[in-house]
Amino acid sequence: MEMPDAVVVGAGYAGLCAARRLRTAGLDVLVLEASDRVGGRTLTARLPGGWALDLGGQWIAPAHTRFAALARAYDAKTFTGHTQGDNVLVSQTSHRRFSGRLPPLPPHATAVLALALWKLDRLTTRTLTTAQAERLDSTTVATWLRRRLPVPQAHRLAEAILGAELSVDVASVSMLALITAIRGTGGVRAGTEAETTASLFVDGADGPARSIAAELGDAVRLDTPVTSIHDTGDDVHIAGVRAARAIVALPPPLAGRIHYTPALPAARDQLTQRTPMGAALKTCAVYDTPFWRGDGLSGLALDLDGPMTLDASRPGGPGLLCTLANGPAARRLTRLDPAERKATIVRSLVRGHGPRAAHPVDWHEKNWSDDPYCRGGYNAYFPPGVLTTVGPALRTPVGRVHWAGSETATEWAGYIEGAIRSGERAADEVLQAETRFRDRLVVPD
Template identity: 45%
Template sequence: MTKSVDVVVVGAGLAGLSCAHVLSRRAVDVLVCEARDRVGGRTDSAVVDGETVDLGGQFLGPGQDRAYALAADLGIPVFPTHTDGFHLAEDAAGRIRRFRGLVPRLGALSLLDFAQAEARFERLARTVDVEAPWRSPRADLLDSQTLAVWIRRTLRTAGGRQLFTTATRLLWACEPSELSLLHALFYARAAGSLRTVMATENGAQQDLLDGGAHALAVGLADRLGDRIRLRAPVSRIAHGGDGATVTVESGDTIRARRVVVALPPALAGRITYDPPLPAARDSLTQRLAMGATIKCMIVYAEPFWRSAGLSGHALSLPGPVAALADSSSPSSPHGILTGVLEGATARHLGTRPAAERKSLVLAELTRLFGPQAAHPAAYIERDWTAEPYTRGAYAALFPPGTWTQHGPALRTPIGPIHWAGTETATHWYGYMDGAIRSGESAAAAINP
């Protein structure tokens, strides 16, 4: 089958759907090709024990204006993440302490050390140009070192280093040695500050969507209707001065004046392009691996931890889950805890049987919250590294040298081909809001 449209969007995540939605409202003839049998990309949901739980992205926070606007437009209620009560922190020796606020009390010297490192990080982040990180002052120096090197040079105590390393895994789903310092600074600057991305109240984890964040994608898809083709992985894009021909694995082809590739760079690089993409773009996609995450959702008959004066939020240095959050909806009697296995832990435990991972996670929850935690009503997980059309989460990772050597190729169109996805966002990179912004920006740049 051969079809002709104005624009083909490759990928039905929030970026691709947002792009197609804007174009369709301009009466542009658009078709979205999605490899999976569902929409949503790195958002997804499941119903367990009668409760809808998010298996991918889920949180919103102040400044994520496009995500809040979309939720309001679709009539999806937003509610605050539960934070009342004491948080828990488990140190490397297994001691569990209660605390309030953002940073756990794991020793006075370690806390002071972490605070001075955070202040230095924030000062550096404010120097980064979010539109073009490679043009930032001292960009070459910042991009020549890993975040691990900066941690070793900046923090003086073992406890402070361990705390900053744990924060790295939570924020980027990788080890500090995998990440350029410039990218870490850019990521924080694109969200406002490091404190913003770490915080729940007044931070990136402040709010949740009633019915799950995947409802954003479903709502957009409902509006687009038959403009979306599922189970249609794109294998080839032939492009030239007169437009492009997109080929899906079934052999069907679609002619279009413009194409928007709304995929993580690692997946965009697996498509065959004819003629081949410029070396700068190809070199970029070869370097941008995804973070490693296995998301765990644990559902209980009720949020029993609240009766003990606990918030449901916890940090654990022994793990395997570094951080837990209460994701319970006020409209449901269930209690829901959210945890993510990240970085090296996710890669290691991803090779183990699912039953073993569940046992390890429940053992940690039992240590933290008591024997009731050992008996959830339901337990479900999603290994995003094993997803063939995602290959990881939360977002692509920039190793040293990538921003300064290859960054300009990230958003630059190539003939009729445009790029979208949260990785192309200059604000809220790696977040749902960044994905939505990127799709809207790609649509605004297109005159089919």
Template identity: 45%
Template sequence: MERIDTQIVVVGAGLAGLAAARELTAAGREVVVLEARDRVGGRLLNHDLDGVGVVELGGQWVGPTHTRVHAWIRELGLATFPTHDTGDALFEDRGVLRRYGGALPRLSPVALAEVAVAQLRLERMARRVPAATPWEAPHASVWDGTTLASWLRRNVRTRLGRAFFELVCEGLFCAQPQEISLLQFLAAVRASGGLEAMLETEGGAQQDRVVGGSQLLAIRAADTIADRVRLGAPVRAVAVSGDRVLVRADGVEARARRVIVALPPTLAARLAYAPALPGGRDQLAQRSVMGAVAKCMAVYETPFWRADGLSGQATCTTGPVRIVFDNSPRDGAAGVLLGFLEGDAARRLGALAPDERRALVLEAFVRLFGARAGRPLDYVERVWAEEEFSRGGYAGFCVPGALASLGPHLRRPCGRIHWAGTETAEAFGGYMEGAVLSGERAAREVLAAEPAAPVPAAQGV
């Protein structure tokens, strides 16, 4: 068991943990980051396509309002390129395929009107929800006790209208409308700049990609504090005694004055704390659960659908793949179709053997893009619920009733223990932007609580 003395321990080298560590390091503090995996980045994960480019098996997009991530991109010498967004999109409904040019598929006029009205209502309600403190919304308890499914049943009557919002819910939360409270949905909408901004590619949260893959954000950030990051060290226990914190990981123990736990709340609750955390904090963590998502990508010699005037984007009520993007590398040296399995589909197909899952995903691609889509050069995927140190994705959300009743515990420090992670963000929760914001906020808490910078006592890791 190696022993390290430092000032601040950060648990987790995802974007949130790295943001906290960078901020603290910049303020002259000694930091050690303990990371369970043998890599940094958490839910960001690059995959090298044998020389033809990089695709991301985890989070990947950056929106124009994600200002902290854009600042990192500049600082770290990275660049972005636009998500491929030209050509017609496809909409598959009960086996019938339609292509369309605008923002929305040609649903029936009634469905379209309904969707517009419902979206307006949701946006209007969302404006009444304080982004950072949704539990203070006027009808917090009622909204948190109503699932999105219940709200849709009362406010959207057409099958296609409901299907649209189901796709929206899956696409944003990797969960079904049955699982999400209206308050949690509205809070996310409010905290992310509105539904439009969340759903759009150009001008929205899917606008840009990072050249070389989004994990470079974490890799480069970690490089700037490389001697402070310890990989392969899953943290198991946090013990606070007087003004000292002892953080125990496999193979290493770190002693510090404070700790920032930069994990999703459900995973943060799996550490053993001494003394035990307050009941309210634990009950909140029990009620913050991970969405279910699998990213599945088929790789072709070229993005052949572009020649047919297709954007490669598709939404399907049929499933199991319900949302598809052209995820080809920037230079077009290969064509990549990205299919998302989300919520129930991710759970159902996540339990299958890889071959069976691949066959179902390719079958969906063939229905959309023709027989050629069935003969990829390569196929890569990641089922995030299977990942021991993520247990789902994209992010965690609060189950019905939890946010209104226990929400303040999400980021309230427990003595010398501080909480980061995109789930705790005051804005853009669930996005990379939220992760960075949350880490920087936790770092500021620590700096405020430890205003003096004692003489560094840290050793190299």
């Protein structure tokens, strides 16, 4: 039986960064990954000519300091996404060009939306009492929006934007969960600025993950699903391996599918049952050139009856219009057969970018809910009542088993940055927990 110091379950950014930190500390570490690739919820496809196309997470913002450190360490080049030109707000019956992050609304609707955003920002900066937290946790985002956005135009836009961010309909998420997520990005304004100033990776967002895996070499084992973990009290047994500690770097609902001996505490078990994955469908239409730029368009289109569209073209490469459909929109589209789904999305592209968008030369898509080792995206979400009852179990180790994954991050949860930070935090827990490892804590690069 192999006996590494630690075993990491999952080779997404969380698991790989945990393993990298443990390896840097001098530990013998093994990473077990169920799928045939590394990168988790990042996935890069290749176009003719070698151009990268991200079908999963892709952005890095100035505030993503740990992701930036990895990019520097592995010489992963980034570029600023195209933002020049007008954005577009479209529906089945309308087409409006605008500048700035939010589309123009009638003055009364703008005032109501601004007041609601101010109140939301205030909630993220306040220290909540237990009673306030419980009240917010029992209130859905949809209910809060209905109470504060009585103007239909403002209400519909807010639901569309927040639903896209949460990857689920706003009636399924608690206000406390939304506030916690916004707080983890530094507030409403900081989160918005991070998104509007984000960059992309020239060679794909999974590049640093692949570099870490290459550095770890044979310590990363693909096609190795973990179905059980036995904590003897003295060590952990996983897939024929015995180690001092284990880090499970999976989304909570997938971590809950593993059989644990002894059984998990009730709070941790209920947490994994009550945190479903969001729904996310990402597509990319490929064109010979980014023709919309010549029309003075940025490539950003908010379709109130369809997915959001973004320009993901690499410098000097073909034109890429990437669409993101989340929550109910993703579920509606994935129920269609592939040809009908493509036709529906292309109609949305035409609404936003004109008739030349009707004829992409190539097409790629990824339904993350169908991925057997992710089962959704961007991340797991917290329905009403979860955070204030079993939420503390999200990061609390159970015996010799520690938890990582973007959902467990205290900053930038739901982002690649959050996954990286969670893996490093779990690695530090392992180093602190074992007396013989404590003098090996690593200073971040």
